[in-house]
Amino acid sequence: MPASIVSSNREKIVLQIEIPIEAGNMLDLENSLQKTLNDAGQLGTQELLGLFEPANKEPIVVNKQKWSYKGKVLKHYESMYGKIPFKRSVYQGVRGGVTLSPLDIDAGIVGSATPKFAKSLAWKYSQMPAPAVKEDFEANHQRTLSNSYIKHLSDRVGALIEEHSDADHDYDYDLPQLDKPVSTVAIGLDGTCMLLCEEGWREAMCGTLSLYSADGDRLHTIYIGSAPEYGKESFLTKLNDEITALKQKYPQVTYIGVADGAKENWRFLKQHTSGQILDFYHASEYLGGVAEALFPTSKAKRKLWLEDRLHCLKHKRGGAKKILHEIESAELPKKTTALIEKRYKAVTYFTNNHQLMNYHQAIKRHWPIGSGVTEAACKTLVKQRLCSSGMRWKATGAEVLLNTRSLIQSKGRWEQLWTNILSGKQKVDL
Incomplete structure (x- = not known):
């Protein structure tokens, strides 16, 4: 056999592999090596699964219920190396019905997948469609999977993520080690459209909580994503929970809101922040439209006016109000509908939001x-x-x-999720 077990005990497993060297190029030889390593991986994983088998046939207690031994049942486990058959012990409650396997619980099996395989597949599916994941496993791991299985296992991992974020469970993600003390937390939220099967284009929501040092360096960001929903209740709940957790950890730092001019965003942010800053670059776009309205025939004058007003807006106290008064009273050289509309939009935007444009203060405080x-x-x-x-x-x-991608993008959280799963913190779903 290309791979065999030399010895195995609870301290170590010794595997022996034989790699056939046949005529061919280096790629063919590497593929042969990978196949042999997969064979060895299947044997090794089978032995590792045995470590989680109960030592005896005594009854066990799970979810405060007594379960009795009912024998061994064959199950095929999916791993990074291939499908692995294993006869594991199953237990049943006093009233009969469903059975459970201590091995599946203690080893962190997700459905029929080993944790490493479930983690790898869910990560890949979060980055690319199922057909691409299928192709990746075939080309790079010599594993053949179906599109439906890829989606099914990803959903199982999604259920674990949902369980981990359930308010009824005492789960918290730790922040990574930061290089500097946290001085400011900036909270932002925004939406972007995606296409739903039955409802057409709808707005998915994204939130960020960014931790900054006293000198303005961004140290860490927590990402939150949520699928389109009416009322945005679940998204706002997730964002609120993250804010609450941060305020418990950093009660003395300054919390500010940073967003565009959407009123519903500010209704939420003003509840949770002591400072609010309107996105400077949105304001800049409106001033760019005014510059075009004031100087429709001269790009040079347009550029000089815009640079001067942006500097005033960013660095001068009361700059937003000064600019608002100027553009309200300015005489347009050409009163076309398009140019009048550009000035009107800017006046409306600055009128509604000038109180959020204290950029000089924000820059001074980093x-x-x-x-x-x-x-x-x-x-x-x-x-x-x-x-x-x-x-x-x-x-x-x-x-x-979106839940999976949020965890992956929030540094450290993807690893912490699996640490909690493997430490036995996940709920036993019966």
């Missing part, structure tokens, strides 16, 4: 003045994965992916 982190989250969480050509989603499937 606060962020742009919502670029949140806008980037809309692209990296939603657009890159869920908005490729021809993609349509059910809200439940989109939610699974």
Whole structure:
């Protein structure tokens, strides 16, 4: 046999492999090596599964219920190396019905998948569609999977993520080690459209909580994504829970809101922050429209006016009000409908939001003045994965992916999820 077990005990497993060297190029030889290593991996994993078998046939207690030994039943486990048959002990409650396997519970089996395989597959599916994941496993792992199994296992992992975020469970994600003390937490939220199967284009939501040092360096960001929903209740609940957890850890730091001019965003942010900053670059776009209205025939004058007003807006106390008064009273050289509308939109925007444009104060305190982190989250969480050509989603499937991608992008959380799963913190689903 290409792979065999030399010895095995609870301290170590010794495997022996034989690699056939046949005529061919290096790639063929490497493929042969990988196949042999997969054979060895199946044997080794089979032995490792045995470590989680009960030592005796005594009854066990799970979920405060007594379960009695009912024998061994064959199950095929999916691993990174292939499908592994294993006869594991099963137990049944006093009233009969469903059975459970201590091995599955203690080893962190997800459905029929070993934890490493479930973790790897869910990560891959969060980055690319099922057919691409299928092709990746065939080409790079010599594993053949179906599209339906890929989606099914990813949903199982999604259920674990949902359980971990359930308010009824005492689960908290730890922050990574930060290089500097936290001085400011910037909270942002924004939406971006995605296509649902039955409801058409709807708005998915993204939230960010960014931790900044006293000198303005971004130290860490927590990402939150949520599928389209009416009222945004579940998204706002998730965001509120993250804010609450951070305020418990950092009660003395300054919490600020950074977003565009959408009123519903500010209704939420003002409840949780002591400072609010309107995204500077949105304001800049409106001033760019005014510059075009004031100087429709001269790009040079337009550029000089815009640079001067942006400097005033960013660095001068009361700059937003000064600019608002100027553009309200300015005489347009050409009163076309398009140019009048540009000036009107800017006047409306500055009238509604000038109180959120204290950029000079934000810069002095090393606060962020742009919502670029949140806008980037809309692209990296939603657009890159869920908005490729021809993609349509059910809200439940989109939610699974966004939860997974949020954990992966929030540094450290993906690993912590699996640490908790393997430490036995996951609920036993009967």
